[in-house]
Amino acid sequence: MEFTVNQIASLLGGEVKGDGELKINMLAKIQEAEKSQISFLSNLKYENHLYSTNAGAVIVNKDFEPKKPVKTTLILVEDPYSSFTVLLEEYHKFISFQKTGIEEPSFIGKDCQVGQDVYRGAFSYIGNNVKIGDNVKIYPHAYIGDNVKIGNNTIVNSGVKLYANTVIGNNCVLHSGVVIGSDGFGFAPQEDGTYKTIPQMGNVTVGDNVDIGANTVIDCATFHGDSTKIHSGVKLDNLIQIAHNVEIGKNTVIAAQSGVSGSTIIGENCVIAGQVGIAGHIVLANKTSIGAKAGLGKSIKEEDAKLMGSPAFDVKDFYRSYAAFKNLPDLNAKLKQLEEKVLNLPTFQEKQ
Amino acid sequence: MEFTVNQIASLLGGEVKGDGELKINMLAKIQEAEKSQISFLSNLKYENHLYSTNAGAVIVNKDFEPKKPVKTTLILVEDPYSSFTVLLEEYHKFISFQKTGIEEPSFIGKDCQVGQDVYRGAFSYIGNNVKIGDNVKIYPHAYIGDNVKIGNNTIVNSGVKLYANTVIGNNCVLHSGVVIGSDGFGFAPQEDGTYKTIPQMGNVTVGDNVDIGANTVIDCATFHGDSTKIHSGVKLDNLIQIAHNVEIGKNTVIAAQSGVSGSTIIGENCVIAGQVGIAGHIVLANKTSIGAKAGLGKSIKEEDAKLMGSPAFDVKDFYRSYAAFKNLPDLNAKLKQLEEKVLNLPTFQEKQ
Amino acid sequence: MEFTVNQIASLLGGEVKGDGELKINMLAKIQEAEKSQISFLSNLKYENHLYSTNAGAVIVNKDFEPKKPVKTTLILVEDPYSSFTVLLEEYHKFISFQKTGIEEPSFIGKDCQVGQDVYRGAFSYIGNNVKIGDNVKIYPHAYIGDNVKIGNNTIVNSGVKLYANTVIGNNCVLHSGVVIGSDGFGFAPQEDGTYKTIPQMGNVTVGDNVDIGANTVIDCATFHGDSTKIHSGVKLDNLIQIAHNVEIGKNTVIAAQSGVSGSTIIGENCVIAGQVGIAGHIVLANKTSIGAKAGLGKSIKEEDAKLMGSPAFDVKDFYRSYAAFKNLPDLNAKLKQLEEKVLNLPTFQEKQ
CATH class of the missing domain: 3.40.1390.10 (MurE/MurF, N-terminal domain)
Structure with missing residues (x-):
């Protein structure tokens, strides 16, 4: 430049x-x-x-x-x-966007549509019936399953794996080792203690301007016609787990190694720190903020909540409780002293 | 269908x-x-x-x-x-199991046995002396090291890496980015503060009907002849860490981002939630249940235990303690009030 | 042998x-x-x-x-x-170091220097202007971006991804799924709630005798000329997150699933257990020891500190507080008893 x-x-x-x-x-x-x-x-x-x-x-x-x-x-x-x-x-x-052209050997299946100025690195794999927009960069060892759609100006780094039927928008960046569309963790328990695998038939849709960090995993939805949804503007850091049927609202940011369990809906413009765990089947209001390592087990209905701890509650209250926690041995000792003092108080009877 | x-x-x-x-x-x-x-x-x-x-x-x-x-x-x-x-x-x-046949280019080494109806995707790599059962599906960019054995009807998704000598049973599903057989974390400390790498010479064995989620890692055993063992019916979610010489009993289920440290033995039909950490060299009884984000440091000898917290203890006791923890600033205040009250009590002497 | x-x-x-x-x-x-x-x-x-x-x-x-x-x-x-x-x-x-020679198909770009006794597995990719030392082993599906330098006797396992400009020393082992040099998590918030991607223009440098576990991710530094630095003798376990501009001192050991946030500097000979989280922009003295699942939010200035908890503090104090935490319902009950006793004490007035 x-x-x-x-x-x-x-x-x-x-x-x-x-x-x-x-x-x-x-x-x-x-x-x-x-x-x-x-x-x-x-x-x-x-x-x-x-x-x-x-x-x-x-x-x-x-x-x-x-x-x-x-x-x-x-x-x-x-x-x-x-x-x-x-x-x-x-x-x-x-x-x-400097790379362009096709390096060989590369693989492309049947009935694909590929836009202008696309880079397809050596050993990249594109399945059947795939649609790829203009100016998309597909690095070596990327895997694009059957029926996948990718918008314009999206970068698919080396070793990204997109399972069949995944949909990715425009201007996204998928970093190395990202896996999108793998089976959700769904197993039907049987009477003999074994589990039968529930087929995972939905897909994942990713909006525009989404960045997904290295080795992050997003599972597909369970039922046919359903999607795990990552809305436009979402930024996901590295090594994050997004389970089946999760929905993440626009412009929400999640830091590394956090995980979201199945069917949870996260609002827009939330900020979720690193190593956070979020339970399944809950709903988070817009602008929810969750501190590092928190474990969130319940829905958050009011916007702008700030949470901490595991199970998580209001961040200020958490820090107050934690200060007292650090001081617990002291508190314990004081209580003991007080007990002794009270026990040794002369009773009314004695005093008479 | x-x-x-x-x-x-x-x-x-x-x-x-x-x-x-x-x-x-x-x-x-x-x-x-x-x-x-x-x-x-x-x-x-x-x-x-x-x-x-x-x-x-x-x-x-x-x-x-x-x-x-x-x-x-x-x-x-x-x-x-x-x-x-x-x-x-x-x-x-x-x-x-719809895919079948061989896509080119693919790589297969010497002295391999490959069963009926196997799919070998483009850019899949099979080393020397590998045995692959019937109806196995090996997706693009899968790596199967030397001497690996894979049973019938097993699916090896795109980008799975199986180090040499790994053994996988029948009807398993390995999701993208799974790594099996990588070196255990073993280093011998030296007097100058450096570490020498301890060669990791064992392998990993995986039973039948095992599902392993995307980007999960299972390290090999340390000594030659030993194995890290994942028994039949085990279900592992995404981004899980299983260290060297671990053994996971039949039909145990582990949710995403949990980790098990070296040489720990987990019983059958356990249920381990997400982001749990389990220390090394401990033993968990059958049907142990561990709540999300718990950290388990000690062996569990009785079946059906339910644990929570870090370090983990009985889940009901944990929630009782945690309720009190949230209330600690209050408890602190009450104690202070009480102290003042007791201090201000007239002494026996005064009262005389 | x-x-x-x-x-x-x-x-x-x-x-x-x-x-x-x-x-x-x-x-x-x-x-x-x-x-x-x-x-x-x-x-x-x-x-x-x-x-x-x-x-x-x-x-x-x-x-x-x-x-x-x-x-x-x-x-x-x-x-x-x-x-x-x-x-x-x-x-x-x-x-x-048994493997040697070139398996085909493999890819190598322009202006590369490759040493003696190098193994280049099938489907391995080497970009332009790459320097590779003697006796380096590059397994199938490894990706070596443009301008990367790798020292002698280093092993790059199957599926490792090295982004452009990464520098790796001698005698290192990079396990499958390792990603080095991916973009740091840097986004400039805009007034409308969206984020603009801050281009990540630095690189990662890794010293000699460094082992990096499977699926671990190390992000590049933000500014051109800066590096995320992993010094010689460092041992990183699996599934670890190292953010942009972090520096890890010589012979420091980090166990699986831990994460270090951006711009933090970790001293030499530290021992960091599994699932630990370390905040950004802090400094850890040499020989700091951090227990499993701890969350460290502040710089540690004195050597040999041992920490636990989240937020972390002295490990002995933590265990004392945690013992009291487990006993909190009891403490609560005792306080209540005491309160009643004190309330029921005859007042001075009554006694007169």
């Missing part, structure tokens, strides 16, 4: 103050940036960095008035932070 | 009451089933659904007497639930 | 007492060893086994004086335990 400051300003709808012909090839933090890099100043707490930075260009607010001389070129915009994230995303696309 | 009601009744040893020639192609819940689908009525609590269902056929108990007119065809059997699970299993087999 | 006792003694710098020409092909525990196997006696608590063992040879301390007749051949060394671990390691190398 190499653009002039003028080109970047035009992308952002900003105004250049300084050398518009300077060439930029990278994004960086303002205190670490070099001559060929661009950075941003949003929080004025960091204003001092602007006067000492080596960055070639810095994105600032259009109303910003420097208090000292500025060596670097400025791009003036409405909102420097959001402009910088636009650049980040452009850069992300740029570095992600 | 498409069978007549008569064919299904004959498979189940049941009697038809209604249209035996009706064609059925799917299983469904009684309240959701359509004309071409079959369902069952076992719990009479749901009897009302029978009078309104759109299912083409419903399996009922042979002694069942309808209280209202029934539109659907009935199949009368001894035990509707178990008959339905027989159908589920047949259907499961039907949808699972 | 088959060596004479004399050859083994010469490797260890030891002295033979008995049949030096005896052939040995395996290592075993002293109480289980057979004629063709070698074992060791370090702890004299187990001295009795020496007089009854069937082992062909036993490694003992050079100052050891048997109290009874010994049938087996002895090898006298300075330190039997460390000599045995040397043998273990030799044996480990022996069994690990």
Whole structure:
């Protein structure tokens, strides 16, 4: 990537103050940036960095008035932070979509539709009746089962496994080792103590702009016609377990090694920390926030709840209880002292 | 799949009451089933659904007497639930064993024996001296190391990795990303703080009718001649860790993201929930039940124990303690009040 | 492997007492060893086994004086335990480095340098500009992205995925399903509740003698020029999550299913048990020890700390608090009794 400051300003709808012909090839933090890099100043707490930075260009607010001389070129915009994230995303696309063409040997089944500018790495496998959009990148050792649909601009990294009938939207990133559409954990107990496998006949649907971290697993729904649903904008970290028939609302974020049990519905814009466990068949309101390692066993009906502990309850109450827990041996001792004191009180009778 | 009601009744040893020639192609819940689908009525609590269902056929108990007119065809059997699970299993087999033949390129080493009706997907790898039974399905990117043995009717999904010398029984399903036979975590500490790797020379044996979920890992035993053993009928969910020399008894079920440390022996028909951790070198009696997120540090000698917490203890006691834990700030406050009260009691001396 | 006792003694710098020409092909525990196997006696608590063992040879301390007749051949060394671990390691190398040559089809990109005695399994993929040292073993379905560097004697098992720019040292073992260099979990929140993906431009560097367990994931650093760093001698078990920009010090050991959040720095020679969670942006002193299932939220400044619980604190204090927690319903009851007693005390007024 190499653009002039003028080109970047035009992308952002900003105004250049300084050398518009300077060439930029990278994004960086303002205190670490070099001559060929661009950075941003949003929080004025960091204003001092602007006067000492080596960055070639810095994105600032259009109303910003420097208090000292500025060596670097400025791009003036409405909102420097959001402009910088636009650049980040452009850069992300740029570095992600360089691969193209077909490496051999690769495998593709019958009756497939494949869009423009698709990359199909060596040893990638595409089954029958698969639809793949434009600009999709399928890395080596990816497995795309029969009847799978993938939207435009989606990246399927090396070793991703998509079982038959999975549907993936546009602009998604699936990291290595992701498994989507594996059988839900459903077994019918028999009288002799054995279990019969319940066939898992549904699928998984993933919306647009979803990122799924390495080695995360999403099981398919149990019944034909049903789907485990990951809605648009969801971000899943690594090594997460999403069971059959779960639904995860728009823009919800889940950190690594958390698990969601079968048929649970998670609202939109929730934030779930790492190593959290969520029970099956419950419903979480929008904007629910769950702290690391919590175990959630009950539905959450009010928005904006913040939970902690296992079983989880209100985070502030949890920390109050936990402080007392750390102090329990003391409390125990105090109670004993008090008991003795009370026992040794002279009784009314004695005192008479 | 498409069978007549008569064919299904004959498979189940049941009697038809209604249209035996009706064609059925799917299983469904009684309240959701359509004309071409079959369902069952076992719990009479749901009897009302029978009078309104759109299912083409419903399996009922042979002694069942309808209280209202029934539109659907009935199949009368001894035990509707178990008959339905027989159908589920047949259907499961039907949808699972459609693939057959060899897709190219695939790799097979020297001195292998491969049974009838085996599917070997493109980019599947089979090492030397491997034995594969009849009707086994080996999906693309599966890796079968040297000297591995696989029984009949076993499904090895895309990306499964079986290290050398692994033994898998009949009718197993291994989901994508499963790793079996990787090195146990064994390192000999040295005086300079480094560790030397202890070679892991044992293997893993898996019995019949075992299901193993996506991205689950089972390490091999440490010594030559020893095995990590997963007995018949065990069901393992996704992302589970089974360490070296562990033994899991028949028909035990473990939910996602749980882990079992080295050399632990788990009994038969245990039920272990998700995100549970089990320490090494302990023994669990048959029918032990462990709640979600528990951490078990000690052997369990009596059958039917139910445990919770970390470290885990009796589940009822755990919930009693946890209720008190949530109430600790209150208890603390009460104790303080009481202390003050007692301190302010007039002493015997004063009262004189 | 088959060596004479004399050859083994010469490797260890030891002295033979008995049949030096005896052939040995395996290592075993002293109480289980057979004629063709070698074992060791370090702890004299187990001295009795020496007089009854069937082992062909036993490694003992050079100052050891048997109290009874010994049938087996002895090898006298300075330190039997460390000599045995040397043998273990030799044996480990022996069994690990048998594969060599190139199986077809395999893929290798442009401008790669590959050393001597390298094994490249069928369906292995090597991108452009990759450097691979001598005696490296790359198993089937391994993916080595562009610009990756791998040192000598490193084993890359089947299905390992190394993203572009990853650096791996000498004598490492990467188990199946390991993912190194996947994107860190970094998203810039937008005003409308969505997130923009922050491009992850750093890499991962892994030192020498590092073992990484199956399905473990290590994310790359966020900024170009930065690395997530796994230092030499680190041992990681299965299904571990290491987030972006984490640094793990020399000879630190982490058990299965633990996770370390972004930008945390872990010292040298730490011991971290299974299913532990460590928060982001904290620093752990050398030799920190963390118990199973702990959740660590704060930096640890003093060496040799031992922690437990979630949030974690001193392990002894934790167990004291937990003992009291198990007893909480009792404590509650006692407090209630005491309250009643105190309430029923005659007041000063009454007594007057």
